Amino acid sequence: MKKILVATDFSPAALAAANYAAAMALAIKADLYLLYVCPMFLPYGEAAVLLHADDMETAEKDMKAFRQQIDIHEDAELLVETEVTMGVFFEELNIVCERIKPYTVVMGAQGKTAAERFLFGSNAVYAARHLQWPLVTVPAGVKFSAIKKIGLACDFDHVVELIPVDEIRLLIKDFNAELHVLNAGKQTVFDPEIVFQSGMLQEMLAGSKAQYHFIAAEDKDQGLVDFAENNNIDLLLVLPKRHDLLDKLVHKSHTKQLVLHSHVPVMVLHQ
Numbered sequence: 001m002k003k004i005l006v007a008t009d010f011s012p013a014a015l016a017a018a019n020y021a022a023a024m025a026l027a028i029k030a031d032l033y034l035l036y037v038c039p040m041f042l043p044y045g046e047a048a049v050l051l052h053a054d055d056m057e058t059a060e061k062d063m064k065a066f067r068q069q070i071d072i073h074e075d076a077e078l079l080v081e082t083e084v085t086m087g088v089f090f091e092e093l094n095i096v097c098e099r100i101k102p103y104t105v106v107m108g109a110q111g112k113t114a115a116e117r118f119l120f121g122s123n124a125v126y127a128a129r130h131l132q133w134p135l136v137t138v139p140a141g142v143k144f145s146a147i148k149k150i151g152l153a154c155d156f157d158h159v160v161e162l163i164p165v166d167e168i169r170l171l172i173k174d175f176n177a178e179l180h181v182l183n184a185g186k187q188t189v190f191d192p193e194i195v196f197q198s199g200m201l202q203e204m205l206a207g208s209k210a211q212y213h214f215i216a217a218e219d220k221d222q223g224l225v226d227f228a229e230n231n232n233i234d235l236l237l238v239l240p241k242r243h244d245l246l247d248k249l250v251h252k253s254h255t256k257q258l259v260l261h262s263h264v265p266v267m268v269l270h271q
Contacts, residue, residue, distance in 0.1 A: 001079075002030035005102040007093055007127075010036065010062050013108030013140050019071050020265070021106040021136075022078060023144035028174045030103055031079040032070075036063050037092040038084060059084045089123050090130065097133045104134040104267065128268045129240060134167065135268045136235070142265060147175040151182050151233040151264075152210075153224050154201065162239065164269050165204050171235075171267075172208055179208050180233065184215040184223035228264040236266050 004025045008014040018034065025032045038059045063082050072078055085092050097105065107124045124137050150171060154163070172179055181201065198212060217223025228236045 002028060002103040003033045003081075003100050004030050005033045005035060005097065005100065005105045007035050007037070007089075007105060007107045007123075008063075008066060010066050011108065013138075015066065015069055015108075016140060016142070017106050017108035017138040018066070020138045020142065020144045022070050022072050022080075024106070024147075026076055026078055027144070027146065028103070031081065033096075033100060033102065034063065034067060034080065034082045035093065035096055036066075036082075036084045037089045038086040039089070040086055056084065056086060090126055093127065094131065097131065102133055104136050105131065106136045106138060108138055108140070128238075131268075132270050137266050137268075139263050139265065142263065147171075147177050147234040149180060149231070149233050150175070150177045150235050150237060151180045151224075151228050151231075152237045153239070154181050154183055155220075163201065163204065164239070167269055168205070168237065169208065171237075177234070179205065179210040180231070181205075181210050181212045182215060182224055182227060183213070184217045184220035184227070225264065233264055236264050238266055238268050240268060240270065 002025075004021045006014070006018045006021045008018060018032075022032055024030070036059055038056055063084050067080060067082055070080070072080075083096065085096075093105070105127070107127065124135075128135055128137065150168075152168065168179065171177065181198075183198075202210070202212075213227065215223045215227050217226070224236065227233070
């Protein structure tokens with residue numbers, strides 16, 4: 001059975017992501033798995049305070065309350081599992097992923113307080129860069145209705161080696177969605193390599209009826225976001241090793257907008 005894993009910090013953004021994930025799970029007949037990683041240490045002044053069993057007990061209560069807030073119709077057949085663990089966020093997330101092998105991981109990009117917004121946003125970026133399972137970041141205020149149009153950000157570079165065709169085909173099939181391949185850049189001159197690589201990709205995706213869009217933009221990442229928002233793209237796929245995008249996310253860069261501030265849910269697919 002497919003499982004969609006939601007990594008939560010019990011914030012409103014995490015609840016919105018959980019609601020998105022629950023609706024997604026119902027659409028593809030998957031189970032929902034809620035995970036909270038209780039940090040082993042919390043900063044206190046200049047010291048670090050070790051958390052104890054009482055903190056885990058509080059976290060269990062918070063998880064129960066969080067589960068009850070998820071908007072699931074009473075007639076919906078959705079199995080929801082929960083887990084509270086303690087440790088380093090990414091390490092624990094990776095361990096759970098290896099165990100349950102999720103269809104995708106879903107995260108909100110922000111936390112409850114200013115410090116948690118920084119921390120959980122950083123966790124989302126770090127997970128996007130390093131987690132080898134598909135990861136969806138859900139912007140605040142976005143609700144799942146259906147995934148009818150999937151956008152694939154593609155720079156047509158070594159497509160045979162780097163594009164996970166099987167995973168993309170599975171998404172198209174599961175959601176009965178259209179695929180739109182998006183290439184953004186200045187596009188001021190004819191580039192035979194782009195023509196060749198796009199032809200290779202068309203062969204790889206044969207039968208998917210993909211539509212190809214070449215977007216003229218000085219800022220290619222913003223061009224992708226603008227196209228996705230203006231053309232009702234429901235899910236934007238980003239392939240970090242191709243795009244060099246996520247290498248920039250930890251720096252003060254406009255590209256951080258794509259994961260943390262896009263109005264369109266972003267799925268990161270590693271090779």
